[in-house]
Amino acid sequence: MTPALMDRHDASPAFEIQGDTITPLREVQPGMLLKFEGDNAGGSHKVRAARFIVRSGLDSGEIVPGHTTVIEKTGGNFGFGLAIACRAHDVPVELAVGLSFSPVKRRCLELFGARLIGLEMLERGASPREVVEWHLQNQQELQRSYFYTDQFRNAASVAAHELETGPEIVAQLQAWPRVKKLTFVACAGTGASLVGIAKALKSAGYTVEVVLVEPQGCDSRRGVFTEHKLEGMAVGVAPPFLDWSLIDDVRTVDYEAVLDTRKALARSTGYLVGNTTAACLAVANTLAPGAAEDAKVLAILYDHGLWYAR
Numbered sequence: 318m319t320p321a322l323m324d325r326h327d328a329s330p331a332f333e334i335q336g337d338t339i340t341p342l343r344e345v346q347p348g349m350l351l352k353f354e355g356d357n358a359g360g361s362h363k364v365r366a367a368r369f370i371v372r373s374g375l376d377s378g379e380i381v382p383g384h385t386t387v388i389e390k391t392g393g394n395f396g397f398g399l400a401i402a403c404r405a406h407d408v409p410v411e412l413a414v415g416l417s418f419s420p421v422k423r424r425c426l427e428l429f430g431a432r433l434i435g436l437e438m439l440e441r442g443a444s445p446r447e448v449v450e451w452h453l454q455n456q457q458e459l460q461r462s463y464f465y466t467d468q469f470r471n472a473a474s475v476a477a478h479e480l481e482t483g484p485e486i487v488a489q490l491q492a493w494p495r496v497k498k499l500t501f502v503a504c505a506g507t508g509a510s511l512v513g514i515a516k517a518l519k520s521a522g523y524t525v526e527v528v529l530v531e532p533q534g535c536d537s538r539r540g541v542f543t544e545h546k547l548e549g550m551a552v553g554v555a556p557p558f559l560d561w562s563l564i565d566d567v568r569t570v571d572y573e574a575v576l577d578t579r580k581a582l583a584r585s586t587g588y589l590v591g592n593t594t595a596a597c598l599a600v601a602n603t604l605a606p607g608a609a610e611d612a613k614v615l616a617i618l619y620d621h622g623l624w625y626a627r
């Protein structure tokens with residue numbers, strides 16, 4: 318029995334959670350709204366992108382339950398989303414996860430039902446991309462029919478945020494009826510969440526200023542990237558979905574400021590946020606309009622800080 322099939326036999330049946338699954342929008346300090354995407358099942362905003370991508374693959378017939386195996390290279394959040402979205406349709410998931418990612422994340426991806434592939438290749442120095450390519454080239458021998466979700470090229474992820482996350486925020490903003498202007502402080506890996514949410518807010522009639530946050534030393538517009546610890550943003554390629562005409566300002570942030578912001582928020586609110594979130598909040602802190610009634614700063618709580626605790 319192949320590991321993928323074994324996994325399916327071991328699997329508990331997918332169950333659709335009943336009750337409220339909308340992630341909260343909270344004013345965590347005066348003037349600053351935070352959308353708690355870390356509260357999604359799967360722990361981040363990327364589960365929405367994964368769900369939309371899997372759904373569009375099913376609709377187009379590129380994913381056939383019982384036949385197709387989904388394959389992707391990921392360090393974490395998107396992988397959790399794929400595992401969840403595919404489990405609901407009984408579709409196996411195989412992930413190439415770089416060895417630099419935390420062992421805890423690797424174990425959790427397996428716990429969520431994904432199969433990690435290419436360990437030997439990775440140990441010999443292959444990149445996750447090469448692992449995926451090798452598997453795609455050898456699918457016949459491997460007795461697989463793969464669908465590569467290719468999150469950096471699959472625009473269904475933008476739709477996820479334009480049609481789901483963004484409108485959800487718009488509905489929740491009714492709790493602040495006087496607000497007309499938003500400063501949206503966000504980062505970009507693929508750029509899908511920034512673009513999808515910004516477009517949804519604008520088409521709902523808000524005046525939106527978009528501030529892109531980058532790690533110090535990176536300049537995505539010019540394709541300049543350095544090593545940094547803010548996993549998920551400025552990932553070494555220009556964010557494919559980033560529409561630069563939406564960006565009003567770009568701010569960089571250093572790691573010390575990220576750690577300080579994470580600590581301060583944990584102490585003042587009890588929420589431990591991930592590094593990319595803390596990076597955006599560090600910038601947002603310099604912009605928050607305080608008690609202005611018609612304006613708020615908006616940021617996304619992308620994922621939980623425990624992943625990054627050392």
Ligand SMILES: Cc1ncc(COP(=O)(O)O)c(C=O)c1O
Nearest residue numbers: 505506507508509510549593619
């Ligand atoms: C923790 C975290 N923050 C931010 C991002 C950026 O999201 P997007 O790909 O929508 O630009 C990612 C993407 O994987 C992420 O994992």
